Amino acid sequence: MAGSETPTGGTAAAPRRRGARWMTRVGLVLVLVGAVLLGWVAWQLWGTSWQSGRKHDQGVERLEEAWRSGQDSVELDFGEAEAIVRIPAFGPDYAVPVLAGTSDEVLAAGFGRFDDVAAPGEVGNYALAGHRITHGEPLRRMPELVVGDEVVVETREATYTYTLVTGGDDLEVGFRDTWVVDPLPTNPASGSEEGDGTPAVQPPQDAGGRLLTLTTCAELFHTSQRLIAFAVLSDTEPR
Incomplete structure (x- = not known):
């Protein structure tokens, strides 16, 4: 046993x-x-921003070289660069190229310009989109912008200075609210007042206005809402 x-x-x-x-x-x-x-997750949060930061620098450098040779824009691997945006409130070294379109590739390389909008300095609305997190996050600090801050747009012909007439977090809309990129954005709520008694947020309703609109995600990790900031042209200086 x-x-x-x-x-x-x-x-x-x-x-x-x-x-x-x-x-x-x-x-x-x-x-x-x-x-x-x-x-x-680490790559999305930090790696893509490092990679896009290099694309920003490359785009700015290539575009400035093209201007010196008489070209208005330059074709990069990820799109056509046509302008440079500087926002003094974000520091003296802040410089981000503007590319035509708003595809994922474009937004990973800088600001994207919406189709069929005004050119810098023209009558109408020069509407731009930028990431708030990842891919260089050019508008991560958008909520810090206040009325009176400047957005400087450089092209081969001139430097255009726009002055914000709304703060960076004054207006939040759904991603389908395309009125914000209209030639003259008019808030659908402009006929009445907001719940707190203040007028609806929108740019001056001047048919001959020369506007700039910045758009980005309202929340860092949620993309269904957008923050919008409007600016008006305040100065033009030939290069």
């Missing part, structure tokens, strides 16, 4: 060992998946 206990105990221990090995393997797989996910 004593000799029969050893095989029985060994038989019972084998499944336990196999189960422990499977649990160890599952644990290792979960750790690996977690590491991959963390790496992906």
Whole structure:
């Protein structure tokens, strides 16, 4: 009887060992998946901004070279660069190229210019979009902008200075509210007052106005709403 206990105990221990090995393997797989996910998040938050920062610098440098040679714009690997935006409130080194269109590739390389909008300095609305987080995040600090801050747009012909008439977080709209990029943006609520008694946020309703509009995500990790800031042309200086 004593000799029969050893095989029985060994038989019972084998499944336990196999189960422990499977649990160890599952644990290792979960750790690996977690590491991959963390790496992906880190790349989205920091890696893409580092990469896009290099694209910003490259775009600005290539565009300035093109201007010196008499070209209005330059074709880059990720789009056509045509202007440079500087926002003094964001620091003296802030310089981001503007590219035609608003595709993912364009927005990863700088500001995107909406289709069929006015050119810098022209009557109408020069409407731009930019990321608030990841991909260089040129408008991460958008909520810090206040009325009176300047947005400087440089082209080959001139430097255009626009002055904000609304703050960076004064207006939040849904991503389908395309009125903000109209030639003369008119808030649908402009006929009445907001709930707090203040007029609806919009630029001056001047048919001959020369406007600039900045658009970006309202929240860092949610994209269904947009922050909007309006500016009016206050100065033009030939290059």
